[in-house]
Amino acid sequence: MKIKYDSKFLSKINGISYCFGTKYENQNNEVFTLNQIHSNKVIVIKNHSQIKSNIDGDALITNVKKFNIGVKTADCVPILFADCDQKIVGAIHAGWRGTYNLIVLEVLDVIRKDFNISFNKIFFSIGPYIQKCCFEVGEEIWNSFRDKFHEYSKPFIRIKDKYFLDLGLLNYLILRRNGVINIDMVNSCTKCNPDYYSYRREKKSGLNQISNIKLN
Template sequence: MDIDVANNYELIKFQDDNAVIVFSTAKNGLNYNKNEKIGLLNLEKIKKNYKLQGIGYLNQIHSDIILNFDGNIRDGDALITDKRKLAIGVFTADCVPVILVDTRLGVIAAVHSGWKGTKLMIVSKTIEKLMHDYGSSANDIKAYIGPHIDVCCYEVSSELVEEFTSEAIYSNIKISNGNKLDLEKCILTQLREKSIQEKNISTTNICTACNTQYELYSYRTCENKQGRMFSFVYLK
């Protein structure tokens, strides 16, 4: 994990031979809310700064809808592409951004996994779609988990905790601490259940609500409720 400071903006980056993965922060007010003019302008800057041909994103609706990117902005919560020099990404301000990279075939996915998407197993289903549509193998998939609200700060209803803990996939996993839910552990469980190797899973270990190292948007704790970070990936 590298920290890239460009134009006074702070970005958290991973990269391998095929792909570049970027998790934005809120340093100096960097905002990617696509419903605001400044957000659209900042998205266009990504194309220019990284010399990309395009940038793809969705109207996120907290679903398990996974789409192969076709150039249109559609409703859903995960995008997949095998096109080079094209970034795809998701917007977050507490939800979990997950990036998947098939390092052998050159296929990438960006996943928005809030509690609804996590409960709907969107990360698992995205891996299944990579396998079905592109022929991906679990051994070749790397996963990157970006900043999100962590179990230390994510308090939910006891009913929601029970909904999660009653799922068979989590039956032997401790995914809660009282009324605090661990979305990352749920997603890690989904990755492991799909046979993604431990060595191929990277996480930033950054809580959007309480970390003091980075400026981040948190819908629960940040004054700017409209602020959004953008997590994206592109093939070189």
């Protein structure tokens, strides 16, 4: 069974195209991606001359039309966004390091400073990632997340001596708290669902789904 996640919010915006990847889609080279390094670094591309290979970073924002940007994931959280006036689109790779280092806030900062777009005009969509059923982490990592994000409780699950994180939900809550209203979120897990590549399931790197978005 093939499952493709359709975002309630992104689907409402005319003038953009997007797709959350599965094993079966977007395995071609027509999508521009960054050299992802599990950072909170945001790259802005405002014209064609800035398009180069091998740019390090984990979030990409562009206002260049017909420039298809994307994010590679295999358990980490892919987040796509666009504003309802079709000025910009963006793609974020939020793994546990990027989430811990608040990559979504770095993105909001750039949206405000570089593009002066109000957050209530931005639609965010959180795509397929390894969910709380499967994302077990060590006690130390779990504790440092819970300490840093003590205002939230739902992303942190403890079952006896096992510790789980819900990174998609945590990014959702951070966005909400910082003024983003329109966010939707997938509920399928990359590890449970064989239609997705999962780093934890395959136990090897290099197999990714690519989620992409562009201004038409």
